[in-house]
Amino acid sequence: MDHFPKIRKMGERAYLVEFEQKISAEVLQKVLFYKEIIQKKLIKEKVEVINTYNSLLITWHESIEDAYSAFRELEKLIETANIQEKSQCRIFRIPVCYDESFGLDLAEISSAKNLSREEIIRLHSSANYVIYFIGFLPGFLYLGGLPDELHFPRRKEPRLEVQKGAVGIGEKQTGIYPQKSPGGWNIIGNSPVPLFEVHSDPPSPFLPGDRIRFYPVSGEEHEEISKQVESGEFKFKMAEDES
Protein backbone atom coordinates (compact mmCIF):
# COMPACT_ATOMS: atom_id res chain seq x y z
CA MET A 1 0.00 0.00 0.00
CA ASP A 2 1.45 3.32 -1.06
CA HIS A 3 1.72 6.08 1.47
CA PHE A 4 0.64 9.49 0.20
CA PRO A 5 1.84 12.12 -0.27
CA LYS A 6 4.98 10.50 -1.63
CA ILE A 7 8.06 12.52 -2.59
CA ARG A 8 10.42 11.44 -5.32
CA LYS A 9 13.10 13.08 -7.34
CA MET A 10 12.51 13.81 -11.03
CA GLY A 11 15.80 14.56 -12.75
CA GLU A 12 18.41 16.87 -11.24
CA ARG A 13 16.21 19.92 -10.91
CA ALA A 14 12.85 18.75 -9.64
CA TYR A 15 10.93 16.92 -6.95
CA LEU A 16 7.59 15.28 -7.58
CA VAL A 17 5.05 14.93 -4.77
CA GLU A 18 2.35 12.38 -5.55
CA PHE A 19 -1.11 12.06 -4.01
CA GLU A 20 -3.93 9.51 -4.31
CA GLN A 21 -4.30 8.33 -7.90
CA LYS A 22 -7.73 9.77 -8.58
CA ILE A 23 -9.40 12.89 -9.92
CA SER A 24 -11.49 14.58 -7.26
CA ALA A 25 -12.09 18.00 -5.77
CA GLU A 26 -10.99 16.66 -2.36
CA VAL A 27 -7.61 15.50 -3.70
CA LEU A 28 -7.20 18.85 -5.47
CA GLN A 29 -7.85 20.72 -2.24
CA LYS A 30 -5.16 18.69 -0.50
CA VAL A 31 -2.73 19.18 -3.39
CA LEU A 32 -3.31 22.95 -3.34
CA PHE A 33 -2.87 23.10 0.42
CA TYR A 34 0.56 21.46 0.19
CA LYS A 35 1.39 23.62 -2.81
CA GLU A 36 0.85 26.74 -0.76
CA ILE A 37 2.94 25.67 2.22
CA ILE A 38 5.76 24.47 -0.03
CA GLN A 39 5.71 27.78 -1.92
CA LYS A 40 5.87 29.68 1.36
CA LYS A 41 8.71 27.55 2.64
CA LEU A 42 10.80 27.91 -0.51
CA ILE A 43 9.95 31.55 -1.15
CA LYS A 44 13.60 32.64 -1.10
CA GLU A 45 14.72 30.05 -3.61
CA LYS A 46 14.29 30.26 -7.35
CA VAL A 47 11.70 27.51 -7.67
CA GLU A 48 8.36 27.03 -9.38
CA VAL A 49 5.69 24.80 -7.85
CA ILE A 50 2.98 23.54 -10.19
CA ASN A 51 0.15 21.10 -9.65
CA THR A 52 -1.84 18.66 -11.75
CA TYR A 53 -4.80 16.52 -10.57
CA ASN A 54 -2.79 14.63 -8.02
CA SER A 55 0.84 15.76 -8.27
CA LEU A 56 3.02 18.68 -7.33
CA LEU A 57 6.18 19.39 -9.27
CA ILE A 58 8.78 21.56 -7.62
CA THR A 59 11.32 22.77 -10.17
CA TRP A 60 14.54 24.60 -9.37
CA HIS A 61 15.90 27.02 -11.92
CA GLU A 62 19.36 25.50 -11.65
CA SER A 63 20.36 22.07 -10.38
CA ILE A 64 19.38 21.62 -6.75
CA GLU A 65 22.41 22.67 -4.74
CA ASP A 66 21.88 20.43 -1.75
CA ALA A 67 19.45 17.72 -2.82
CA TYR A 68 19.68 15.97 0.53
CA SER A 69 18.65 18.90 2.69
CA ALA A 70 15.98 20.00 0.20
CA PHE A 71 14.48 16.52 0.39
CA ARG A 72 14.54 16.37 4.18
CA GLU A 73 13.01 19.83 4.39
CA LEU A 74 10.15 18.88 2.06
CA GLU A 75 9.61 15.58 3.83
CA LYS A 76 9.38 17.25 7.22
CA LEU A 77 7.05 19.93 5.91
CA ILE A 78 4.68 17.37 4.43
CA GLU A 79 4.70 15.09 7.46
CA THR A 80 3.96 17.80 9.99
CA ALA A 81 1.40 19.84 8.04
CA ASN A 82 -2.17 20.08 9.26
CA ILE A 83 -4.53 20.42 6.35
CA GLN A 84 -6.75 23.45 6.56
CA GLU A 85 -9.72 24.01 4.35
CA LYS A 86 -9.81 27.00 2.14
CA SER A 87 -13.21 28.65 2.23
CA GLN A 88 -13.03 31.26 -0.50
CA CYS A 89 -12.59 30.85 -4.21
CA ARG A 90 -12.97 33.08 -7.23
CA ILE A 91 -15.68 32.33 -9.78
CA PHE A 92 -15.17 33.55 -13.35
CA ARG A 93 -18.18 33.87 -15.64
CA ILE A 94 -17.32 32.86 -19.20
CA PRO A 95 -19.61 33.72 -22.14
CA VAL A 96 -20.19 30.94 -24.69
CA CYS A 97 -22.05 31.22 -27.97
CA TYR A 98 -23.69 27.84 -28.64
CA ASP A 99 -25.01 28.86 -32.11
CA GLU A 100 -24.91 26.29 -34.90
CA SER A 101 -22.06 28.11 -36.63
CA PHE A 102 -19.83 27.36 -33.62
CA GLY A 103 -21.42 24.24 -32.10
CA LEU A 104 -20.29 21.87 -34.82
CA ASP A 105 -21.04 18.69 -32.88
CA LEU A 106 -24.12 19.77 -30.91
CA ALA A 107 -26.48 17.97 -33.30
CA GLU A 108 -24.55 14.71 -33.00
CA ILE A 109 -24.49 14.80 -29.20
CA SER A 110 -28.16 15.77 -29.19
CA SER A 111 -29.25 12.73 -31.20
CA ALA A 112 -26.84 10.28 -29.56
CA LYS A 113 -27.85 11.35 -26.05
CA ASN A 114 -31.49 12.04 -26.83
CA LEU A 115 -31.19 15.52 -25.34
CA SER A 116 -32.43 18.69 -27.00
CA ARG A 117 -29.91 21.38 -27.88
CA GLU A 118 -31.52 23.63 -25.28
CA GLU A 119 -31.12 20.93 -22.65
CA ILE A 120 -27.42 20.45 -23.51
CA ILE A 121 -26.84 24.20 -23.30
CA ARG A 122 -28.74 24.43 -20.02
CA LEU A 123 -26.74 21.56 -18.49
CA HIS A 124 -23.41 22.86 -19.73
CA SER A 125 -23.99 26.41 -18.54
CA SER A 126 -25.53 25.66 -15.16
CA ALA A 127 -22.64 23.68 -13.68
CA ASN A 128 -19.83 25.04 -11.53
CA TYR A 129 -16.47 23.92 -12.89
CA VAL A 130 -13.30 23.76 -10.86
CA ILE A 131 -9.96 24.59 -12.49
CA TYR A 132 -7.56 21.77 -11.66
CA PHE A 133 -4.57 23.17 -13.54
CA ILE A 134 -3.36 24.64 -16.84
CA GLY A 135 -1.54 22.34 -19.25
CA PHE A 136 -1.51 20.71 -22.73
CA LEU A 137 -1.44 24.12 -24.49
CA PRO A 138 -0.53 27.49 -22.98
CA GLY A 139 -3.69 28.67 -21.19
CA PHE A 140 -5.65 25.41 -21.55
CA LEU A 141 -7.78 24.84 -18.43
CA TYR A 142 -8.30 21.33 -17.10
CA LEU A 143 -11.82 21.58 -15.69
CA GLY A 144 -13.75 19.22 -13.45
CA GLY A 145 -17.49 19.15 -12.93
CA LEU A 146 -19.03 18.32 -16.32
CA PRO A 147 -22.54 16.91 -15.60
CA ASP A 148 -22.73 13.13 -16.15
CA GLU A 149 -25.45 13.58 -18.81
CA LEU A 150 -22.93 15.36 -21.05
CA HIS A 151 -20.09 12.83 -20.88
CA PHE A 152 -19.36 11.92 -24.51
CA PRO A 153 -16.47 10.05 -26.18
CA ARG A 154 -13.81 11.93 -28.17
CA ARG A 155 -14.20 12.01 -31.93
CA LYS A 156 -12.74 9.00 -33.74
CA GLU A 157 -10.95 11.26 -36.21
CA PRO A 158 -9.50 14.35 -34.54
CA ARG A 159 -10.02 17.60 -36.48
CA LEU A 160 -6.80 18.97 -37.98
CA GLU A 161 -7.85 22.43 -36.97
CA VAL A 162 -10.08 23.55 -34.13
CA GLN A 163 -10.75 27.29 -33.84
CA LYS A 164 -9.40 29.43 -31.05
CA GLY A 165 -12.05 29.73 -28.34
CA ALA A 166 -13.81 26.48 -29.33
CA VAL A 167 -15.63 24.92 -26.37
CA GLY A 168 -15.51 21.15 -26.42
CA ILE A 169 -16.45 17.96 -24.63
CA GLY A 170 -14.12 14.96 -24.46
CA GLU A 171 -15.13 12.02 -22.25
CA LYS A 172 -15.71 13.46 -18.77
CA GLN A 173 -14.10 16.79 -19.50
CA THR A 174 -15.05 20.10 -20.99
CA GLY A 175 -12.63 22.83 -22.01
CA ILE A 176 -11.84 25.77 -24.24
CA TYR A 177 -9.11 25.73 -26.91
CA PRO A 178 -6.93 28.79 -26.10
CA GLN A 179 -5.47 28.84 -29.61
CA LYS A 180 -6.06 27.24 -32.99
CA SER A 181 -4.93 23.64 -32.71
CA PRO A 182 -5.65 20.09 -33.86
CA GLY A 183 -8.17 18.50 -31.52
CA GLY A 184 -10.36 15.48 -30.89
CA TRP A 185 -13.05 16.94 -28.65
CA ASN A 186 -16.67 17.48 -29.71
CA ILE A 187 -17.20 21.18 -30.29
CA ILE A 188 -20.39 22.64 -28.81
CA GLY A 189 -19.71 26.39 -28.89
CA ASN A 190 -17.17 29.19 -28.82
CA SER A 191 -16.01 31.66 -26.22
CA PRO A 192 -14.49 35.00 -27.27
CA VAL A 193 -12.64 35.59 -23.98
CA PRO A 194 -8.81 35.71 -23.91
CA LEU A 195 -7.41 32.65 -22.15
CA PHE A 196 -3.75 33.28 -22.81
CA GLU A 197 -2.17 36.59 -23.73
CA VAL A 198 1.51 36.26 -24.37
CA HIS A 199 2.22 39.98 -23.91
CA SER A 200 0.54 40.16 -20.50
CA ASP A 201 2.33 39.02 -17.38
CA PRO A 202 0.80 36.88 -16.00
CA PRO A 203 -0.44 35.65 -19.37
CA SER A 204 -3.52 33.98 -17.88
CA PRO A 205 -5.78 35.27 -15.06
CA PHE A 206 -6.72 31.76 -13.86
CA LEU A 207 -5.27 29.78 -10.99
CA PRO A 208 -5.85 26.18 -9.93
CA GLY A 209 -8.72 26.09 -7.46
CA ASP A 210 -10.64 28.93 -9.16
CA ARG A 211 -14.13 28.11 -10.41
CA ILE A 212 -15.71 28.98 -13.72
CA ARG A 213 -19.31 29.09 -14.89
CA PHE A 214 -20.41 29.37 -18.52
CA TYR A 215 -23.31 31.56 -19.65
CA PRO A 216 -24.91 31.48 -23.11
CA VAL A 217 -24.62 34.51 -25.38
CA SER A 218 -25.99 35.27 -28.86
CA GLY A 219 -23.90 35.61 -31.99
CA GLU A 220 -24.15 39.42 -31.73
CA GLU A 221 -22.99 39.42 -28.12
CA HIS A 222 -20.11 37.09 -29.06
CA GLU A 223 -19.07 39.59 -31.71
CA GLU A 224 -19.42 42.51 -29.30
CA ILE A 225 -17.21 40.80 -26.67
CA SER A 226 -14.65 39.92 -29.36
CA LYS A 227 -14.40 43.63 -30.17
CA GLN A 228 -13.90 44.48 -26.50
CA VAL A 229 -11.13 41.87 -26.31
CA GLU A 230 -9.46 43.33 -29.38
CA SER A 231 -9.55 46.89 -28.07
CA GLY A 232 -8.31 45.83 -24.64
CA GLU A 233 -11.52 46.90 -22.85
CA PHE A 234 -12.63 43.41 -21.95
CA LYS A 235 -12.84 42.47 -18.26
CA PHE A 236 -13.85 39.10 -16.87
CA LYS A 237 -17.14 39.04 -14.95
CA MET A 238 -16.91 37.49 -11.54
CA ALA A 239 -19.81 35.69 -9.84
CA GLU A 240 -20.70 35.68 -6.18
CA ASP A 241 -19.80 32.49 -4.36
CA GLU A 242 -23.10 30.74 -3.64
CA SER A 243 -21.74 27.42 -2.53
Added chain:
Amino acid sequence: MKAEVEVLHPGLFSSIQDGGRFGYRKYGVPQSGPMDNAASALANLLLQQERDTAVMEITLQGPKLKFLCPTQIVITGASLSPRLDEEELRNNRVYSVSAGQVLSFGKRISGSRAYLSIKNGFKTEEVLRSLSWSPGITQFSRLEKGMKLPFLGVNEKSISSLSSVGELDHLASEIVEAFPGPEFHLLSTTEKNMLQKSHFSVGRNSNRMGIQFEEELKNNLEPIITAPVIPGTVQLTPSGKIIALMRDCQTTGGYPRILQLSEAGINVLAQKVPGEKIRIKLIKYLKEVN
Protein backbone atom coordinates in the same frame (compact mmCIF):
# COMPACT_ATOMS: atom_id res chain seq x y z
CA MET B 1 26.04 50.52 -30.72
CA LYS B 2 23.03 48.97 -32.44
CA ALA B 3 23.94 46.25 -34.88
CA GLU B 4 22.30 43.51 -36.92
CA VAL B 5 22.85 40.14 -38.55
CA GLU B 6 20.99 39.71 -41.83
CA VAL B 7 19.66 36.29 -42.79
CA LEU B 8 20.61 35.72 -46.45
CA HIS B 9 19.46 32.09 -46.40
CA PRO B 10 17.67 30.45 -43.46
CA GLY B 11 19.13 26.93 -43.76
CA LEU B 12 17.06 23.99 -42.48
CA PHE B 13 15.96 25.03 -39.01
CA SER B 14 17.55 27.60 -36.73
CA SER B 15 16.19 29.53 -33.77
CA ILE B 16 17.33 31.93 -31.06
CA GLN B 17 17.58 30.36 -27.61
CA ASP B 18 18.57 31.67 -24.20
CA GLY B 19 18.21 29.90 -20.83
CA GLY B 20 14.47 29.41 -21.48
CA ARG B 21 11.29 30.44 -19.66
CA PHE B 22 11.18 29.88 -15.97
CA GLY B 23 8.08 30.40 -13.85
CA TYR B 24 5.46 30.06 -16.62
CA ARG B 25 5.00 26.30 -16.50
CA LYS B 26 1.91 26.98 -14.36
CA TYR B 27 0.31 28.61 -17.42
CA GLY B 28 1.21 25.71 -19.68
CA VAL B 29 4.16 27.49 -21.29
CA PRO B 30 7.01 25.22 -22.51
CA GLN B 31 10.44 25.82 -21.00
CA SER B 32 12.44 26.00 -24.28
CA GLY B 33 16.16 26.80 -24.26
CA PRO B 34 19.06 25.15 -26.12
CA MET B 35 18.59 21.44 -26.88
CA ASP B 36 22.27 20.91 -25.98
CA ASN B 37 22.85 23.11 -22.94
CA ALA B 38 26.52 22.16 -22.60
CA ALA B 39 27.42 23.22 -26.14
CA SER B 40 25.54 26.53 -25.94
CA ALA B 41 27.07 27.33 -22.55
CA LEU B 42 30.56 26.66 -23.90
CA ALA B 43 29.94 29.06 -26.79
CA ASN B 44 29.06 31.79 -24.32
CA LEU B 45 31.86 31.01 -21.87
CA LEU B 46 34.45 31.34 -24.63
CA LEU B 47 33.14 34.86 -25.23
CA GLN B 48 33.35 35.47 -21.47
CA GLN B 49 29.64 36.03 -21.03
CA GLU B 50 26.79 34.51 -19.00
CA ARG B 51 26.05 30.90 -19.99
CA ASP B 52 22.36 31.70 -20.70
CA THR B 53 23.07 34.57 -23.14
CA ALA B 54 20.92 34.21 -26.28
CA VAL B 55 22.62 32.12 -29.00
CA MET B 56 21.50 30.76 -32.36
CA GLU B 57 20.73 27.03 -32.43
CA ILE B 58 21.46 25.63 -35.87
CA THR B 59 20.08 22.23 -36.92
CA LEU B 60 21.82 20.00 -39.53
CA GLN B 61 22.10 22.58 -42.34
CA GLY B 62 23.30 26.00 -41.38
CA PRO B 63 22.05 29.39 -42.55
CA LYS B 64 23.92 32.08 -44.48
CA LEU B 65 24.34 35.18 -42.33
CA LYS B 66 25.71 38.61 -43.09
CA PHE B 67 27.14 40.65 -40.24
CA LEU B 68 26.31 44.33 -40.70
CA CYS B 69 28.67 45.40 -37.88
CA PRO B 70 31.92 44.08 -36.44
CA THR B 71 31.70 41.60 -33.56
CA GLN B 72 33.13 38.36 -32.24
CA ILE B 73 31.63 34.90 -32.62
CA VAL B 74 32.07 31.33 -31.43
CA ILE B 75 30.56 28.16 -32.90
CA THR B 76 30.19 24.99 -30.81
CA GLY B 77 28.31 21.70 -30.97
CA ALA B 78 27.75 19.91 -34.28
CA SER B 79 30.45 20.19 -36.97
CA LEU B 80 28.66 21.82 -39.89
CA SER B 81 31.71 23.09 -41.86
CA PRO B 82 31.39 26.80 -41.06
CA ARG B 83 33.10 29.45 -43.20
CA LEU B 84 33.58 33.17 -42.77
CA ASP B 85 33.70 34.42 -46.37
CA GLU B 86 36.34 32.02 -47.78
CA GLU B 87 38.04 31.16 -44.48
CA GLU B 88 37.23 27.76 -42.95
CA LEU B 89 36.39 28.09 -39.26
CA ARG B 90 36.93 25.68 -36.41
CA ASN B 91 34.46 25.00 -33.62
CA ASN B 92 35.21 26.14 -30.06
CA ARG B 93 37.32 29.13 -31.03
CA VAL B 94 36.75 32.88 -30.87
CA TYR B 95 36.77 34.70 -34.22
CA SER B 96 36.57 38.40 -34.97
CA VAL B 97 34.12 39.38 -37.70
CA SER B 98 34.26 42.59 -39.75
CA ALA B 99 31.24 44.46 -41.03
CA GLY B 100 29.97 42.90 -44.27
CA GLN B 101 31.47 39.43 -43.72
CA VAL B 102 29.27 36.42 -44.46
CA LEU B 103 29.08 33.31 -42.29
CA SER B 104 27.93 30.18 -44.10
CA PHE B 105 27.85 26.46 -43.43
CA GLY B 106 28.60 23.43 -45.58
CA LYS B 107 28.58 19.68 -45.19
CA ARG B 108 27.56 18.16 -41.88
CA ILE B 109 30.46 16.18 -40.41
CA SER B 110 29.00 15.14 -37.06
CA GLY B 111 26.37 16.08 -34.52
CA SER B 112 22.94 17.53 -35.03
CA ARG B 113 22.92 21.02 -33.51
CA ALA B 114 25.52 23.77 -33.63
CA TYR B 115 25.47 26.93 -31.53
CA LEU B 116 26.47 30.35 -32.75
CA SER B 117 27.27 32.72 -29.94
CA ILE B 118 27.88 36.40 -30.57
CA LYS B 119 29.57 38.96 -28.32
CA ASN B 120 26.90 40.37 -25.92
CA GLY B 121 24.30 37.97 -27.34
CA PHE B 122 21.40 38.34 -29.76
CA LYS B 123 18.88 40.97 -28.67
CA THR B 124 15.64 39.72 -30.19
CA GLU B 125 12.24 40.37 -28.60
CA GLU B 126 11.79 39.28 -25.00
CA VAL B 127 8.52 37.44 -24.31
CA LEU B 128 7.65 36.21 -20.81
CA ARG B 129 11.14 37.06 -19.61
CA SER B 130 12.99 35.00 -22.20
CA LEU B 131 14.32 35.46 -25.73
CA SER B 132 13.86 31.79 -26.63
CA TRP B 133 11.82 31.27 -29.79
CA SER B 134 8.91 28.95 -29.19
CA PRO B 135 5.88 28.15 -31.41
CA GLY B 136 2.75 29.91 -30.15
CA ILE B 137 4.74 32.08 -27.73
CA THR B 138 7.09 34.21 -29.80
CA GLN B 139 6.35 35.81 -33.16
CA PHE B 140 8.86 33.56 -34.92
CA SER B 141 9.84 30.00 -34.23
CA ARG B 142 12.46 29.55 -36.95
CA LEU B 143 14.90 31.65 -38.93
CA GLU B 144 13.45 33.15 -42.13
CA LYS B 145 15.10 34.75 -45.13
CA GLY B 146 15.48 38.52 -44.85
CA MET B 147 15.25 38.67 -41.05
CA LYS B 148 17.53 41.12 -39.31
CA LEU B 149 18.57 39.94 -35.89
CA PRO B 150 19.73 42.70 -33.55
CA PHE B 151 22.80 42.41 -31.35
CA LEU B 152 24.84 44.84 -29.31
CA GLY B 153 27.86 45.77 -31.39
CA VAL B 154 31.39 46.04 -30.02
CA ASN B 155 33.51 49.09 -30.72
CA GLU B 156 37.07 47.87 -30.56
CA LYS B 157 37.97 45.12 -32.94
CA SER B 158 40.93 43.88 -30.97
CA ILE B 159 39.50 42.69 -27.66
CA SER B 160 39.72 39.06 -28.61
CA SER B 161 42.14 36.73 -26.95
CA LEU B 162 41.42 34.14 -29.66
CA SER B 163 40.99 31.54 -26.99
CA SER B 164 39.88 28.05 -27.91
CA VAL B 165 39.26 24.69 -26.25
CA GLY B 166 39.08 21.05 -27.34
CA GLU B 167 35.93 19.21 -28.33
CA LEU B 168 33.16 18.40 -25.86
CA ASP B 169 33.16 14.71 -24.87
CA HIS B 170 29.44 14.17 -25.13
CA LEU B 171 29.22 14.83 -28.87
CA ALA B 172 30.54 11.41 -29.81
CA SER B 173 28.92 9.52 -26.94
CA GLU B 174 26.20 6.95 -27.57
CA ILE B 175 25.36 6.58 -23.89
CA VAL B 176 22.30 8.44 -22.68
CA GLU B 177 22.07 8.55 -18.90
CA ALA B 178 18.62 8.21 -17.36
CA PHE B 179 17.12 8.00 -13.90
CA PRO B 180 14.09 5.77 -13.32
CA GLY B 181 10.93 7.80 -14.07
CA PRO B 182 7.87 7.98 -11.80
CA GLU B 183 6.25 4.95 -13.55
CA PHE B 184 9.45 2.92 -14.09
CA HIS B 185 8.42 0.50 -11.33
CA LEU B 186 5.35 -0.53 -13.34
CA LEU B 187 7.53 -2.12 -16.04
CA SER B 188 8.19 -5.86 -15.92
CA THR B 189 11.73 -7.13 -15.36
CA THR B 190 11.94 -8.12 -19.03
CA GLU B 191 10.86 -4.65 -20.13
CA LYS B 192 13.36 -3.03 -17.77
CA ASN B 193 16.13 -5.23 -19.17
CA MET B 194 15.19 -4.48 -22.75
CA LEU B 195 15.31 -0.77 -22.03
CA GLN B 196 18.86 -1.05 -20.77
CA LYS B 197 20.25 -3.61 -23.20
CA SER B 198 18.78 -2.56 -26.52
CA HIS B 199 20.10 -0.01 -28.96
CA PHE B 200 17.56 2.65 -29.83
CA SER B 201 17.71 4.69 -33.02
CA VAL B 202 16.52 8.25 -33.27
CA GLY B 203 13.39 8.40 -35.44
CA ARG B 204 12.50 10.85 -38.18
CA ASN B 205 9.63 12.05 -36.05
CA SER B 206 11.95 14.09 -33.85
CA ASN B 207 12.13 17.79 -33.16
CA ARG B 208 12.58 20.31 -30.35
CA MET B 209 9.44 18.99 -28.63
CA GLY B 210 10.46 15.37 -28.52
CA ILE B 211 12.63 12.62 -29.94
CA GLN B 212 10.87 9.39 -30.83
CA PHE B 213 12.80 6.14 -31.15
CA GLU B 214 12.31 3.72 -34.07
CA GLU B 215 12.24 0.66 -31.82
CA GLU B 216 9.13 -0.08 -29.80
CA LEU B 217 8.66 -1.61 -26.38
CA LYS B 218 5.55 -3.77 -26.15
CA ASN B 219 3.89 -3.20 -22.81
CA ASN B 220 0.67 -3.42 -20.85
CA LEU B 221 0.96 -0.19 -18.93
CA GLU B 222 -2.23 1.78 -18.38
CA PRO B 223 -2.30 5.49 -19.23
CA ILE B 224 -1.80 7.65 -16.14
CA ILE B 225 -3.89 10.51 -14.82
CA THR B 226 -2.48 13.59 -16.62
CA ALA B 227 0.62 14.60 -14.66
CA PRO B 228 3.68 16.86 -14.92
CA VAL B 229 6.35 16.23 -17.55
CA ILE B 230 9.60 18.12 -18.07
CA PRO B 231 12.37 18.10 -20.68
CA GLY B 232 14.06 14.70 -20.44
CA THR B 233 10.92 12.82 -19.40
CA VAL B 234 10.67 9.60 -21.44
CA GLN B 235 7.10 8.48 -22.17
CA LEU B 236 5.93 5.01 -23.21
CA THR B 237 2.71 4.89 -25.24
CA PRO B 238 0.25 1.95 -25.17
CA SER B 239 1.35 1.01 -28.71
CA GLY B 240 4.97 0.80 -27.52
CA LYS B 241 6.40 4.06 -28.84
CA ILE B 242 9.17 5.56 -26.71
CA ILE B 243 9.28 9.36 -26.75
CA ALA B 244 11.96 11.43 -25.02
CA LEU B 245 10.49 14.87 -24.38
CA MET B 246 12.86 17.70 -25.23
CA ARG B 247 13.10 21.43 -24.49
CA ASP B 248 9.86 22.63 -26.15
CA CYS B 249 7.70 19.87 -24.67
CA GLN B 250 4.26 20.39 -23.15
CA THR B 251 4.01 20.78 -19.38
CA THR B 252 1.71 17.82 -18.69
CA GLY B 253 1.12 14.40 -20.22
CA GLY B 254 -0.89 11.24 -19.80
CA TYR B 255 1.56 8.51 -20.87
CA PRO B 256 3.58 6.58 -18.28
CA ARG B 257 6.89 8.35 -17.56
CA ILE B 258 9.32 5.47 -17.54
CA LEU B 259 12.60 7.39 -17.47
CA GLN B 260 13.95 10.83 -16.69
CA LEU B 261 17.08 11.67 -18.67
CA SER B 262 19.85 13.43 -16.78
CA GLU B 263 20.85 16.89 -18.03
CA ALA B 264 23.92 15.28 -19.61
CA GLY B 265 21.69 12.61 -21.17
CA ILE B 266 19.50 15.27 -22.80
CA ASN B 267 22.61 16.94 -24.26
CA VAL B 268 23.87 13.64 -25.75
CA LEU B 269 20.49 12.89 -27.31
CA ALA B 270 20.15 16.44 -28.66
CA GLN B 271 23.19 15.82 -30.90
CA LYS B 272 21.91 12.63 -32.55
CA VAL B 273 20.52 12.67 -36.08
CA PRO B 274 17.70 10.39 -37.31
CA GLY B 275 19.02 6.84 -37.69
CA GLU B 276 21.82 7.22 -35.17
CA LYS B 277 21.82 4.75 -32.30
CA ILE B 278 22.02 5.29 -28.56
CA ARG B 279 21.96 3.09 -25.47
CA ILE B 280 20.30 3.96 -22.22
CA LYS B 281 22.37 3.76 -19.05
CA LEU B 282 20.23 3.63 -15.96
CA ILE B 283 21.64 5.71 -13.12
CA LYS B 284 20.37 6.09 -9.58
CA TYR B 285 19.65 9.01 -7.33
CA LEU B 286 21.48 9.17 -4.04
CA LYS B 287 19.70 6.65 -1.82
CA GLU B 288 18.86 9.30 0.75
CA VAL B 289 16.70 11.34 -1.59
CA ASN B 290 14.35 8.74 -2.98
